[in-house]
Amino acid sequence: VVKIRESQAIGFRTFVETRGLEANTWTLMSFYVTALETGAETPYFNDLMFMVVGTDDYQSSPVYYWPGDERKLEFYAYAPSVADMGDGANVTITHNKKSITGYTVNDDIKLQNDLIFAYNNNEGAGLDEVESVPLAFNHLLSRISVYAKTNSDYIYNIAGVRLGGAYNKGDIADLYTTDWSTAAYNSKSIYSMTYDDDIVTVKKNQSSMSLLEE
Numbered sequence: 001v002v003k004i005r006e007s008q009a010i011g012f013r014t015f016v017e018t019r020g021l022e023a024n025t026w027t028l029m030s031f032y033v034t035a036l037e038t039g040a041e042t043p044y045f046n047d048l049m050f051m052v053v054g055t056d057d058y059q060s061s062p063v064y065y066w067p068g069d070e071r072k073l074e075f076y077a078y079a080p081s082v083a084d085m086g087d088g089a090n091v092t093i094t095h096n097k098k099s100i101t102g103y104t105v106n107d108d109i110k111l112q113n114d115l116i117f118a119y120n121n122n123e124g125a126g127l128d129e130v131e132s133v134p135l136a137f138n139h140l141l142s143r144i145s146v147y148a149k150t151n152s153d154y155i156y157n158i159a160g161v162r163l164g165g166a167y168n169k170g171d172i173a174d175l176y177t178t179d180w181s182t183a184a185y186n187s188k189s190i191y192s193m194t195y196d197d198d199i200v201t202v203k204k205n206q207s208s209m210s211l212l213e214e
Contacts, residue, residue: 008065008066009059009063009064009066010035010060010063010064010073011050011053011057011058011059011132011133012033012050012057012058012075012077012132012133012134013133013134013135014028014031014058014118014135014137015134015136016136016137016139028052028079029051029052030049030052030058030079031049031050031077031078031079031116031135031137032047032048032049032050032077032079032082032091033045033047033048033050033060033076033077034046034047034048034075034077035073035075036074036076036093036094037067037072037073037074038071038073040071041095044064044067044073045064046093047082047091047093048060048064049081050077074120075120075121075135076093076098076117076119076175077117077119077137078091078100078115078116078117078118078175079113079114079115079116079137080114080115084113085100085102085103085113085115086102086104086105087104089101089103089104090102098176099171099172099174100115100140100171100172100175101171102169102171102185103115103169103170103171104168104169105141105166105168105169105189107168107189107191109191109192114139115141116138116139116140117138117175118135118138119175119176120133120134120135138178139178144163148200148202150202150203155201155202155203156201156202157200157201157202158195158201159194159195159196160192160193160194160195161192162191162192162193163191164188164191165190166188166189167185167186167187167188168187168188169182169187170182170184171184
């Protein structure tokens, strides 16, 4: 018989460290969580989606409840979904390994996702009341912004910008770090943005708006 606290559903509240489209506590509508039970091989739950139900509170469907005994849970959360990480991507969360392999940056800048990860260890054991678990998400990708500025008397009209030679696929062997490896793929892309209907104008001593962000 497995004891659970039927009146206490597992939920989370989030914080995003202060990228694609940047995830923050205003745009993070859902994330995925694996709960590992201390000393158990089988996860308490695996890759379970939690969706926002308040300002920064998240709950799952189906609902999972806290263990009703001395068992401890370790929570590992990420976003976006594996399906949105590119073809062949995989997330592994076990007691011995926390990794992402085959993550691919979308060629279309407007469709790029922020990649975030959070964890909270050893929650729930022996507590009579358990509030929602805090998750402090960290960004696993860098954000690149391109601006234009001139000191000349000429006025420049910019119709587009291009960023080439950037690696677009890689692995993180340890999600506690942000150390990427691209050696298994050596895959690069050219990212570009054009302004067919709204050409950017740059004048002397004036910076443009961001021309490209990814």
